[in-house]
Amino acid sequence: MDxxxxxxxxxxxxxxxxxxxxxxxxxxxxxxxxxxxxxxGWHIQAILSPGGRVFYQTHFYPLLKLNGRVDEIYxxxxxxxxxxxxxxxxxxxxxxxxxxxxxxxFMRVTQRSRYEDEILNAKxxxxxxxxxxxxxxxxxxxxxxTPLQAISGYADVLALGISGEVSQMQLEHLSRIKSASAHxxxxxNDILDFAQIDTGRVEIRIQNLxxxxxxxxxxxxxxLRFEEAGLxxxxxCDPDLAILADSxxxxxxxxxxxxxxxxxxxxxxxxxxxxxDGERAFIHxxxxxxxxxxxxxxxxxDPFVQVDAETVAPAQRGVGLGLxxxxxxxxxxxxxLTVASKVGEGTVFTVALPLA
Amino acid sequence: xxTPQVIARNNVKVFGRGTQPMLFAHGxxxxxxxxxxxxxxxxxxxRIVLFDYVGAGKSDLGAYDPQRYSxxxxxxxxxxxxxxxxxxxxxxxxxxSVSSMIGILAANRxxxxxxxxxMVGPSPRYINEAPDxxxxxxxxDIEGLLEMMDKNYLGWAQFLAPVIMKNEERPELAAxxxxxxxxxxxxxxxxxxxxxFFSDNRADLAAVRVPSLIMQxxxxxxxxxxxxxxxxxxxxxxxxxxxxxxxxxxxxxxPEETIASIREYLGAA
Numbered sequence: 245m246d247x248x249x250x251x252x253x254x255x256x257x258x259x260x261x262x263x264x265x266x267x268x269x270x271x272x273x274x275x276x277x278x279x280x281x282x283x284x285g286w287h288i289q290a291i292l293s294p295g296g297r298v299f300y301q302t303h304f305y306p307l308l309k310l311n312g313r314v315d316e317i318y319x320x321x322x323x324x325x326x327x328x329x330x331x332x333x334x335x336x337x338x339x340x341x342x343x344x345x346x347x348x349x350f351m352r353v354t355q356r357s358r359y360e361d362e363i364l365n366a367k368x369x370x371x372x373x374x375x376x377x378x379x380x381x382x383x384x385x386x387x388x389x390t391p392l393q394a395i396s397g398y399a400d401v402l403a404l405g406i407s408g409e410v411s412q413m414q415l416e417h418l419s420r421i422k423s424a425s426a427h428x429x430x431x432x433n434d435i436l437d438f439a440q441i442d443t444g445r446v447e448i449r450i451q452n453l454x455x456x457x458x459x460x461x462x463x464x465x466x467x468l469r470f471e472e473a474g475l476x477x478x479x480x481c482d483p484d485l486a487i488l489a490d491s492x493x494x495x496x497x498x499x500x501x502x503x504x505x506x507x508x509x510x511x512x513x514x515x516x517x518x519x520x521d522g523e524r525a526f527i528h529x530x531x532x533x534x535x536x537x538x539x540x541x542x543x544x545x546d547p548f549v550q551v552d553a554e555t556v557a558p559a560q561r562g563v564g565l566g567l568x569x570x571x572x573x574x575x576x577x578x579x580x581l582t583v584a585s586k587v588g589e590g591t592v593f594t595v596a597l598p599l600a
Numbered sequence: 601x602x603t604p605q606v607i608a609r610n611n612v613k614v615f616g617r618g619t620q621p622m623l624f625a626h627g628x629x630x631x632x633x634x635x636x637x638x639x640x641x642x643x644x645x646x647r648i649v650l651f652d653y654v655g656a657g658k659s660d661l662g663a664y665d666p667q668r669y670s671x672x673x674x675x676x677x678x679x680x681x682x683x684x685x686x687x688x689x690x691x692x693x694x695x696x697s698v699s700s701m702i703g704i705l706a707a708n709r710x711x712x713x714x715x716x717x718x719m720v721g722p723s724p725r726y727i728n729e730a731p732d733x734x735x736x737x738x739x740x741d742i743e744g745l746l747e748m749m750d751k752n753y754l755g756w757a758q759f760l761a762p763v764i765m766k767n768e769e770r771p772e773l774a775a776x777x778x779x780x781x782x783x784x785x786x787x788x789x790x791x792x793x794x795x796x797f798f799s800d801n802r803a804d805l806a807a808v809r810v811p812s813l814i815m816q817x818x819x820x821x822x823x824x825x826x827x828x829x830x831x832x833x834x835x836x837x838x839x840x841x842x843x844x845x846x847x848x849x850x851x852x853x854x855p856e857e858t859i860a861s862i863r864e865y866l867g868a869a
Contacts, residue, residue, distance in 0.1 A: 261853050262846050263819075287846065289821050294737060295744025297821040298797075301848035302629030302697070303752070309852050310633055318751035320744065328744070330751075357751070364750050 245269060255331070255350035258340075261309070263287045266345055275352065277324035293320040293328040308335050308346055318357075321350065330357035378443045385436035392432065396425040434565040438547060441572040448490045448576050452600045455485040455518060455525060462498040466506065473506050476513030485518055486600035487525045489577050494597070497570040497581065501529040501593045504566065508591075509533035520599055524579070527595040535587035544583055545571040570595075606685030610651040610678060611658040614686070616643035620715070621688040623649045625679060627697030627721075628796045629789075631657025634696060637855035642862075646692070651682050655788035664788055672698070672799050676705035683713050692866065694718040696851065697822065698796040705801070707810045717812035718862055721848050722831060723823040724801040733802075734826040742797045749793055753786030802834070811837040813865045815850065815858070822848040839865065 245267055249256055255272030259265050268283045276283075276291055283290070289297050296319050308314045313336040320328045335348040399421045402410060410418070440446045459479060470477045505514045512532030519526050536544065543549045547568040567581075574581040579597040606612060613632065616622075622642055624635045632650040639648050652659040653675055668674040679702060683691060691714050695703040700722030707714040725735045727742065812835060816828035825842075832840040841861050845854035 287819060289819075292821075293744055294741035295746075295748050298737075298741075298745045299748045299752075301820075301822050302627065305847065306630050306634060306849055306852050309849075310630075310636070318748055320748060360751055 255352075256348070257283075257288070257291075257350065258345045258347045259288045260343060260345060263289065265291075272350060275323075275329065276321060291321050293322045296320045296322070296328075304333070304335075305346075308337060312337050318353070319350075330354055332356075375443070378439045381435055381439035382443070385432045385439065388432050389429065389436070392425055392429055396422060396429070399425070434569060437569050438565045438572075441569060441576070446573070446576060448493060448573075450488050450490055450577065453487055453489055453491050453494070454483075455487050455527065456481055456483050458489075458491055458494050459498065459516060459527075462495050462502060465499060466502045469503065469506050470514070473509075475506060475509055475511075478513065478515045479517075481516065481518040481527075485520065485525055488598045488600050489579070493573045493577060494595075497573055497595055498527070498529075500566045500570045501595070504593075505529060505531040505533065505591075512590075523599060524596045525599050527597075528592050529595075530590060530592040532590045535589055536583070536585040536591055537587055541583060541585055545581070601681045601685055603685045606681050609654060609660045609663045610682055611660075612682055612686070613650040614647065616646050616648040618642075618644065618646035620646050620690055620692065621649055621686075622646040622692045622694060623651075623679070623683065623688065625693065625695040625699035625703060626652070626656065627695070627699050628792055631659075633657070634849070634852060635694075638694075638851045638859060638862075641855075641859040649682065649686065649688065651678075653678050653792075655785055655792060661785055661788070664785070666791060669788075669791060669795065671795060672702050672705055672801065675699075675702045675795075676709065679703065679706040680710055680713075683710065689713060690715045692716045692718065694720070694862070695722070696720045697722070697848065701799070701801040701804070704804055704808055704812075708804060708807050711809045714810045716866070717808075717810050718815065718865065719812060719831075720815045720851055720858070721817055721820055721823045722814060723827045724805060724831060724834075725799075725827075726797045726822070727800075733830070734824065736822070736824045736827065737797070742793075745797065746790065746793055749786075749790055753789065805831070805834040806836065808835055808837070812839070813862070814838055814840040815861060816840055816842045817845050817847060817850050818842060819846040820848050841865070 245256075250270045252269065252271060255275060256267070256269040257265060257272055258267040265283050265286050265288055268278075270280070273280065273283065288300070292300055299319060304314060304317055304319060307317075313334075315334050317333045317335075318330065319333050320330050322328055330353050331350040332353045333348050333350050335346055337344055337346055339345075399418045401407065403415060403418045403422075437446070456479075459481060463477070463479070467477075502514065502516075509531045510533070514532075515528075515530045517528045517530070519528075545567050548564045549568075550564040571581045574595055574597070577597060579595060582594050582596070583591065584594070585591040601609075611632070622639075624632065624639055626632050626634045631652045635650060639650060642648060654663045655661060655669065665674075668677070675698075679693075682688075683706070689712075693703045693707065693714055693716065695701075695717070697720065700717070700719030701724060703714075703717050703719065707717055723735065725733060726737050727735045727739060728737065729735065814828055814831050814835070816823070816825060818825075828840060828842070832838055841864075843850050843854065843857055843861060845857055847853050850858045
């Protein structure tokens with residue numbers, strides 16, 4: 245071995261395919277606490293930590309042999325006195341002296357390894373916290389829903405007069421209880437939906453659907469709200485346009501987009517139009533609202549984000565999950581939800597879904 | 601499971617001019633690429649079937665279910681899905697490392713499908729159980745391995761994983777993928793390591809009815825000689841051969857000797 249390689253500031257080791265060490269440089273010998281020529285003829289496993297031996301057998305060597313080289317592999321070596329040293333290794337296979345040798349260089353990465361430990365630990369903590377959060381949201385929503393259904397159910401019972409005569413004023417109060425609990429239920433359902441999507445537990449049943457049929461169903465549910473808000477509604481859609489989607493989930497997305505459009509449009513109206521590019525169908529929900537500023541557009545599908553929350557009446561305000569849910573649902577159906585907007589002119593949300 | 605789904609999910613490859621199926625199951629850490637020096641030697645006489653476990657190689661990562669793959673039974677189900685999906689009978693199962701035990705679990709569930717189990721570097725239990733059982737490892741050793749995997753995947757397969765998952769959407773990345781061997785999703789690889797090295801299949805050995813070959817390497821740090829001996833004593837109908845090859849991957853490091861040894865066993869059968 246030439247003296248440059250022997251004393252280079254990194255370890256060098258060459259081994260044969262049966263694992264026999266053919267050459268080691270002085271730097272590596274010194275680092276591992278061995279004397280000159282001590283390791284030659286040994287099996288490479290002698291200088292690997294126990295975990296390192298498994299990793300060498302299951303990853304390092306097979307990759308080196310199959311790929312001809314390995315780069316940036318973290319491998320921990322064991323010194324003569326039994327300490328483990330974290331190393332970064334590169335290896336390459338070369339023909340030399342009538343046999344194939346695996347030439348490897350090793351760099352000690354003690355400091356870096358400590359940082360990586362911290363990063364990994366932080367990653368693990370974050371993942372656990374995220375799981376705990378999703379679980380908490382899901383549990384909480386379930387626990388809140390049950391009493392809420394009782395409140396709303398008993399308000400119905402009272403209003404029916406089964407348990408005694410009800411005055412006109414009492415009926416009005418009961419109706420307020422009903423609508424407040426319906427609102428609360430919507431918020432809770434949003435949180436539950438979001439938690440389920442977030443943990444990947446949402447069920448999607450893809451069917452062949454006629455888009456206008458789904459639109460008609462959604463329109464029936466919001467027609468009254470359009471009337472109350474004094475807004476126009478137009479649909480321009482090919483009656484034969486068929487898509488692949490989950491009908492309930494698509495309805496959920498459309499209702500979310502339509503109610504949002506109503507909420508944020510003072511005058512004018514909403515137009516729903518459809519087209520396709522041969523692979524995907526697009527449903528555009530266009531409003532004549534005040535539009536969304538550029539810096540808000542980028543975060544609009546993030547959970548718990550609300551644009552202009554202060555301009556919406558408290559009873560209509562959500563928790564900022566509607567668009568995040570719609571976006572995730574569209575993606576879960578192999579589609580997408582995108583937005584384009586101009587302040588002062590209006591906003592277009594586009595749902596893309598595979599054509600049937 | 602219908603045949604086309606299994607083929608796609610487990611990236612099944614079938615070739616060879618023989619009729620009797622020879623099913624090769626890769627071990628932990630890689631994919632069907634591991635068989636590339638071995639499988640071609642048998643294609644004149646057998647029908648070669650290669651596959652990747654869900655989570656490995658070019659399998660459908662979307663089919664990975666942490667619950668199903670939380671024990672080796674889930675992996676055995678992959679083997680059975682392939683066997684039943686392709687309606688394979690009289691199967692010669694060749695499993696490397698952890699796949700030896702996966703093969704045993706599959707053969708115990710559907711013994712009528714299997715003719716032979718060939719196990720390369722098998723171990724029913726990697727961790728020592730004082731006072732009687734020598735598996736070769738202490739718990740701390742396996743923790744060391746998991747740490748090494750975390751560190752490597754942090755900077756290595758971490759970058760490969762999203763590429764694999766998204767290759768359908770981004771065909772331009774497919775070519776890049778062709779060059780990446782043994783790429784595994786880091787989270788899945790970690791769970792596979794845990795399942796592999798912490799499982800204990802000693803109790804499954806007595807029920808095996810399919811004749812088997814234990815291929816024991818000289819000086820194998822992952823499955824030491826004591827483990828091979830233990831298997832030979834406990835596994836009904838087993839034959840053991842000790843290879844001159846050292847290490848844990850004789851089919852990669854010493855393919856000729858491995859091929860000769862399998863031929864000899866099958867010829868004698």
